[in-house]
Amino acid sequence: MSISKAKCTAWPWRFLLGAVAILLFMAGGAGAQIGGGEGEDRIFTLWPLIDYRSSPQVDYRSLRLLGPFFKHERKGSETEFGLRPLFFRAQDREDDLRYSEYLYPVASSRHEDGRRYRQVLRLYQSDFDRRDENHEDSFTLFPFLFYGEDREQGEYFAFFPLGGKMYGRFWRDEIRFTLFPLYGYTRRGDTEITNIVWPVYARIEGENEAGVKFWPLYGHSEKEGVYRKRFVLWPFYFNEHLGLDRDNPRHRRGVFPFYLAEDSPTRSQRTWLWPFFSHIVDHERDYEEWNLPWPLVRHAEGSYRESRKFLPFYSNERTGAMERRWVGWPIYLHSRLTTEELVRERSRVLFFLYSNLEERLLLEDDQEYVRLKRVALWPLFNYERRRGVSHFSTLALLEPFFPDSGGIRRNWSPLYSLYQSKWDTHGNHISSFLWNLYWKERRGEDLAYELFPLIRYEGEGGAMKEFKLLKGLVHVVRDENGGRFSLFYLPWGFSWGGQAQSP
Numbered sequence: 001m002s003i004s005k006a007k008c009t010a011w012p013w014r015f016l017l018g019a020v021a022i023l024l025f026m027a028g029g030a031g032a033q034i035g036g037g038e039g040e041d042r043i044f045t046l047w048p049l050i051d052y053r054s055s056p057q058v059d060y061r062s063l064r065l066l067g068p069f070f071k072h073e074r075k076g077s078e079t080e081f082g083l084r085p086l087f088f089r090a091q092d093r094e095d096d097l098r099y100s101e102y103l104y105p106v107a108s109s110r111h112e113d114g115r116r117y118r119q120v121l122r123l124y125q126s127d128f129d130r131r132d133e134n135h136e137d138s139f140t141l142f143p144f145l146f147y148g149e150d151r152e153q154g155e156y157f158a159f160f161p162l163g164g165k166m167y168g169r170f171w172r173d174e175i176r177f178t179l180f181p182l183y184g185y186t187r188r189g190d191t192e193i194t195n196i197v198w199p200v201y202a203r204i205e206g207e208n209e210a211g212v213k214f215w216p217l218y219g220h221s222e223k224e225g226v227y228r229k230r231f232v233l234w235p236f237y238f239n240e241h242l243g244l245d246r247d248n249p250r251h252r253r254g255v256f257p258f259y260l261a262e263d264s265p266t267r268s269q270r271t272w273l274w275p276f277f278s279h280i281v282d283h284e285r286d287y288e289e290w291n292l293p294w295p296l297v298r299h300a301e302g303s304y305r306e307s308r309k310f311l312p313f314y315s316n317e318r319t320g321a322m323e324r325r326w327v328g329w330p331i332y333l334h335s336r337l338t339t340e341e342l343v344r345e346r347s348r349v350l351f352f353l354y355s356n357l358e359e360r361l362l363l364e365d366d367q368e369y370v371r372l373k374r375v376a377l378w379p380l381f382n383y384e385r386r387r388g389v390s391h392f393s394t395l396a397l398l399e400p401f402f403p404d405s406g407g408i409r410r411n412w413s414p415l416y417s418l419y420q421s422k423w424d425t426h427g428n429h430i431s432s433f434l435w436n437l438y439w440k441e442r443r444g445e446d447l448a449y450e451l452f453p454l455i456r457y458e459g460e461g462g463a464m465k466e467f468k469l470l471k472g473l474v475h476v477v478r479d480e481n482g483g484r485f486s487l488f489y490l491p492w493g494f495s496w497g498g499q500a501q502s503p
Helices: 002-031 406-411
Strands: 042-046 050-055 060-065 070-075 078-083 087-092 097-102 107-112 115-120 124-129 138-141 145-150 154-159 163-169 172-178 183-188 191-196 201-206 209-214 218-223 227-232 237-242 250-255 259-263 267-272 277-282 287-291 297-302 305-310 314-319 322-327 332-338 342-349 354-362 368-377 381-386 389-394 419-424 429-433 438-443 446-451 455-460 463-469 474-479 482-487 494-496
Touching (some): 297 314
Antiparallel strands (some): 042 050, 070 078, 107 115, 138 145, 145 154, 163 172, 172 183, 183 191, 201 209, 227 237, 259 267, 277 287, 305 314, 322 332, 389 419, 463 474, 474 482
């Protein structure tokens, strides 16, 4: 009984190994050279396990395993390795460049000419360069650890919230703190701010500058000839004079949220029940605008801005060189940017459900050149034409949301792109279905295609070069000297016209 049971459990594995052996035997001829001599292209496929391609003439090799999951590709000095979606690495030995991505966009690293940069969710970041003495090294484990070097101040270190110092971080020249929020100090230019129990108490000091804040009860600060600020029970009342040393000083005041006002020589604005009702007069850009209430109803007139907005029904606006039109917000949006050199038009339905983008360069003699064309229908397909090269793929789960993300295309797109096609204006065309279950390549008059494992065809100059049924059950090879015909995967067959390539 035990022996028969062992046989019953072992036969599926034997059957599987036998099937794999048969497939490998059927695919054996696929690894032969395409052509008759050294330096010819080679293609070996055993879908979906293996897809190997090489072209010695351009120093190109590509190996893919398990469809889109594993990739190793080399072209000249450039190498790419991917274990999608966990890891992807690209390297250029000539330029000493290497970057890696880990479960993109979780983590990435970049090494370039002695410089090393790493990041994890932008919370951990390190940037070191041992070749450039002027480079400012930095290390961050946000929001806890901060380390770096400043050219003038030297090294700094901070461990939040216990204490430390930083230079050139968070838009400040210097930051110091101890047991934050108990004590903090910042400097920007010649303005120094000392905080005790931030944000309750602050003292402002600088050249011709002083101020104090007891937030949110009262605060005032002033720099002679530059600004004056005051608030009471923030944010309910404030009064500010800004840019007094410039050509366009501003006066801002308000009793929030009932009334807000801002005046300058070039612009005046009044807001009631912020942010709903407002009136703007811009003398510099020559337009007048009413929002009644924002953002549903807007009326603007002038040379710089025109608006007729009645959301969600209709909106037609022009601001400078940009025009936007909404119909049944958010159902349909059309935008157009027109400059002296470029026209950029985009139509969208439900934001990212459908998008049609076109960029045209304006040339001499009223000629136009389409620099970029991009059409996406989520989640069905994505089409892009850039510099004369077109690319179509389906499905398109992430591309409509991140159309310019190279990381998405490298790490995620191959996993769900059931069909891809790429072609140019010179007649070159590459297409693939189900990760090369069916593939087709055309280079000028040369053509190759395969539907695994049924049929394989290769042609050169419009004439047949090699033909296979069932990976070699029927195999025909032809060249300028003659041809060879063989059956049943045998390494010999019938030849004519001279010595042809051995299958």
